[in-house]
Amino acid sequence: MKQPNIAIVGSGLVGSLLAIYLRKRKYTVTVFDRRPDIRKIQFSGRSINLAMSVRGWNALEKAGIRNAVENLGIPMDKRFIHVNNKKDYTQNYGKDGEAIYSISRGVLNRKMIDLAEQAGVIFKFEEKVWDVNLSEAKLYTGETEKGAWKEHKFDIIFGCDGAFSRVRHKMQRRSRFDYSQDFLDTGYKELSIPPGKDGKHVIDATSLHIWPRGKFMLIALPNLDGSFTCTLFMPHEGENSFSKLTSSKSVFEFWKKYFPDTLSIMPTLLDDFSNNPTSALVTTKCFPWTYWDKVALVGDSAHAIVPFYGQGMNAGFEDVFILDQIIEKFGDQNWQTIFEEYQISRKPNADAIAELSYRNFMEMSSKTAVPLFILQKKIEKKFSLAYPNLWIPLYSRVTFSNKPYADALQIGDIQETIMQDIMSIPDIESKWDSDIIMNKIKTRIEKLQTVN
Amino acid sequence: MKQPNIAIVGSGLVGSLLAIYLRKRKYTVTVFDRRPDIRKIQFSGRSINLAMSVRGWNALEKAGIRNAVENLGIPMDKRFIHVNNKKDYTQNYGKDGEAIYSISRGVLNRKMIDLAEQAGVIFKFEEKVWDVNLSEAKLYTGETEKGAWKEHKFDIIFGCDGAFSRVRHKMQRRSRFDYSQDFLDTGYKELSIPPGKDGKHVIDATSLHIWPRGKFMLIALPNLDGSFTCTLFMPHEGENSFSKLTSSKSVFEFWKKYFPDTLSIMPTLLDDFSNNPTSALVTTKCFPWTYWDKVALVGDSAHAIVPFYGQGMNAGFEDVFILDQIIEKFGDQNWQTIFEEYQISRKPNADAIAELSYRNFMEMSSKTAVPLFILQKKIEKKFSLAYPNLWIPLYSRVTFSNKPYADALQIGDIQETIMQDIMSIPDIESKWDSDIIMNKIKTRIEKLQTVN
Structure with a gap:
């Protein structure tokens, strides 16, 4: 196999990025998508806005397309917390200059497909993949599941077809394929705050x-x-x-009670609420992610997560980045080894960000309104500024670093144990700013480092 | 809906039993199976022998078919443990007269289909169900998945089609359907000890x-x-x-090293080993188990478990028994309520027996060879005989009672904590038989009962 002939199922963000990476290696790359070209349709309005952070940028940078994408994002350097009937306040996400970037999934996807097409990727939209022959890397497409199918033979197939992946679905029917899908009791609905009369943002545009x-x-x-x-x-x-x-009446009453400050800036609330679907949130896990040297899952198809850490796309992009590193390491002839290394390296990190994302709903929806939690973040921040080598806050490790998610989860748990002890010190509210507290944290950390 | 027209997908043990129960209510019952009539084919030899215990008998009894089945089983009242290079020993499963019954899946299945047919159940063998319309209770059958299909309309469909259920598979593609399949690293292969020259068992036939x-x-x-x-x-x-x-060489060497006492009684070992497949073991979980008042999963399709507690069939039969109780309770007009109650009542018990079955591999494969574990079982047994109201051993609660599996799991964990403390008493080997030990256990139990 000199220059493999590659199929990618799914023209979403991860599929497009992977296509660009593989074209850089001069492979023939064909992307199949059952939906129409997203550049030619109106958006469905069902997608959560994305928050691009360091892992995402990093993967775009290596693909050489960071500059082309950068102007699509709006930096948000802080959380802006609206507490009902109390004073609003903000929490910086990281250090000065660190921010996450608000970006529309649809706008970004259009751009990425343009870039991939320019790089020589072949896109086949509205070609519905109904079946996959895993061991021979064949795809079957057709108008309907029961109608006539066309066979497409490749050397390698990548499943980038999202949480309900057809490619994974085919793998799942095999023996010894572990799989789970877990839906949250919490769902979501997309709504909107339109621009002001001057066309500008009506609330602070540098915040989430x-x-x-x-x-x-x-x-x-x-x-x-x-x-x-x-x-x-x-x-x-x-x-x-x-x-x-x-x-409409129940929505309005509910809104008046819980989000009164938004009523005046959400003029389409009631229409949006009844027109837009209520969607479900799912975490999917599976293993293995690959089949021989023939098929691999990348992104949501391998590990769909809930959106509360803003890491879904970032994790998918990092899959591509790491996969590319592994191709580099082993040379591009030995795909069985590449795929084995890829899945073993990524699986623990995918599991970790799934867990962190799940937990972060509680942090966002409850804890951000609790004074003691706000104080805890303040203390952590102060300590981490004073001793940056001893303490990278969990959020920063996930969002502003390329260190493994699995480490973030593990170290984050240790940090949380320490902080729980600190927060239980009597009168912590009055003495948190003292050297005694800083030294207590330092001692705990250094003790741990000696033990390990 | 006066007398509902029922379809059951799957003519296995659970499907046949459910058919018999529903026929007793005078419903029209049609059973579909993609495989040929098991009464007309040779067995595949891939099935683990079953161990019928109280829950299974109980469900057969209420269906009025216990007597017809009873002579198919061989009572096993104990474990017969063959320790390599040490003396064999036995462990009674329960009290005098309590036993589990070895029974061939194939032989039992044939009998159950006979009985169902006699009761007026219609069987459609080699009718392959490819799709299910959940909201309209329609089945689609045909020669091949892509060929022409025939539509069958029913009032209610039961999915009794096992761990890889097509009916569940259809439910699984819907939003908010939780599902997992977890394969064990451990697999299995079926082998045989033939009868002796006199046609009789060559090792004790009253033991597992x-x-x-x-x-x-x-x-x-x-x-x-x-x-x-x-x-x-x-x-x-x-x-x-x-x-x-x-x-064959590696199998023979392995066998000589680990199971030398069986070599002389397993003359077909090497052939069996190479001819019989190596199979995988899976635990599947899902929720919900039902769809409106139209579709319900029963048995393995809802909760496939690993075989180490011998409870797979028993749990499936108990599903049927409990479902029938619930139909009795609510009358047979309100199937939405019946299905809701059924799934809420059974789900925690299915999860519990899944967990207990998973854990029991360790007990069977390792602990039964450990002297301290054997002693622990002896102490528990003595205590439970002295205070039967205070202590039902976990195995007995699962196997020789109809009490909920979920209670067995929870109470079993409490008992284990107590026994761990007892076993850590210095010189427990010499003083286990004393009143002091019995009283210690009694005090612990009574204290717990006061707290709760």
Whole structure:
């Protein structure tokens, strides 16, 4: 196999990026997608806005397309917390100059497909893949599942077809393939804050806005056109739930009670609420991710996660980045070894970011409104500024570094144990700023380092 | 809906039993199976022998078919443990008169289909169900997945089509359907001990035989024809694994080292080993188990478990028994309520027996060879005989009672904690038989009862 003939199923963000990477190696790359070309259709409005962070940028940079994408994003350097009936406040995400970037999935996807096409990738839109012959790397496409199919033979097939991947689905019917799909009780609905009359953002555009209300929350991310994409996360059933908000009247009453400050800036709320679907949130896990030297899953098809850490796309892009490193390491003749190394290297990190994302819903929706939690973040920040080598905050390790997610999870748990002890010190509110507290943390950390 | 028209997908043990129960209510019942009539084919030899225990008998009894089945089983009242190079010993499963019953899956299945047919159930063998319309309770059958299909309309469809259920598979593609399949690293292969020259069993036929070897084990269950069905459970990969036993020579050397006492009674070992497939073991979980008032999963399709507690069939039969109780309770007009109650009642118990079954591999393959574990069982037994109201051993609660599996798991964990403390008493080997020890256990239990 000199220059393999590659098929990618799925023209989403991960599929497009992988296509660009593989074209750089001069492979023939064909991307199949059952949907129409996203550049030629109106957006469905169902997608959560993305938050690009270091892992994402890093992967784009290596592909040589960071510059082309950069102007699509709006930097958000902080959380802007809207507490009901109390004073708003902000929490910086990282150090000065560190930010996550709000970016529209649709806009980014269009750009990435353009870039891939320019690089020589062949796109086949509205070609529906119905079946995969794993051991021979063959795809079968056709108008309908029961109609006539066309066979397409490749050397390697990549499944980049998302959480409900057809390629994975085929692997899943084999023996010894572990798989799980777990839906959250919490669903989401996309809403909007339109631009002001001057065409500009009506609330601060350098922040990710959160209205934390315990079991539910509203968030808003800025768009380039002056609007914000809002997402309401809320249980499907129960006291405050989508099942209870079935009339305009009930939505309005609910909004007036919990998000009164947004009523004046969300003029289309009631229409959006009834027109936009309520969607479900799922975590999927599987193993293995690959089949011989023939098939590999990349991105959501291998590890769909809930969106609360803003890492879904970043994790998928990092898959591509790492896979490329591994191709580099082993040379591009030995795909069985490449695939084995890829799945073993990525699986623990995918599991870790799944867990962190799941946990972060509680942090965003509840804890950000709790004074003691806010203080805890302040103390951590102070310590990490004073001793940057001893303490990288969990959020920064996930968002502003390329260190493995698995380490972030493990070290984050250790940090949390230490901070719980610190926060239980009597009168911590009055003495948190003292050297004694800083030294206590330092001693704990150094002790751990000696033990390990 | 006066007398619902019912379809059951799958003519296995659970499907046949459910058919009999529903026919007793005068419903029209049609059973579809993609395979040929098991009464007309030779057995595949791939099935682990079953161990019928109280839950299974109980469900057969209420269906009025216990007597018809009873003579197919061979009572096994104990484990017969073959320790390599040491003296064999036995462990009674329960009290005097309590036993589990070795029974061939194939023989039992044939009998159950006969009984169902006599009761007026319609069987459609070699009718392959390819698709299910959940909301309209329609099945689609045909020669091939891509060929012409015939539509069958029913009032209710039951999916009794096993661990890789097509009916569940259709439910799984819907949003908010949780599902997992987890394969064990341990697989299995079926082997045989034929009858002696006199046509009789060559080792004790009133026992379940175990050759525990740590990470692998051999078991043997008696058949009516004087033979034993043996199963080797062993990791797929690793030091002692199926992947290493690829030649007759390697199998023979392995056997001589670990199961030397069986060589003379397993004359077909080498042929069986190479002819019989190595199979995988899977735990599947899902929720919900039902769809509106139209579709319900029963048995393995809802909860496939590993075989180490001998409870797979018993749990499936208990599903049917409980479902029937619920139909009785709510009357047979309100199927939405019946299905809701059924899944809520059974799900925690299915999860519990899945966990207990998973854990029991360690007990069978390792602990049964450990003197301290054997002593622990002896102490528990003594205490439970002295205070039967205070202590039902875990195995008995699972096997010789109809109490919920979920309670067995929870109470079993409490008992284990107590016994761990008892076993850590210095010189427990010499003083276990004393009143002091019995009183210690009694005090612990009574204290717990006061707290709760």
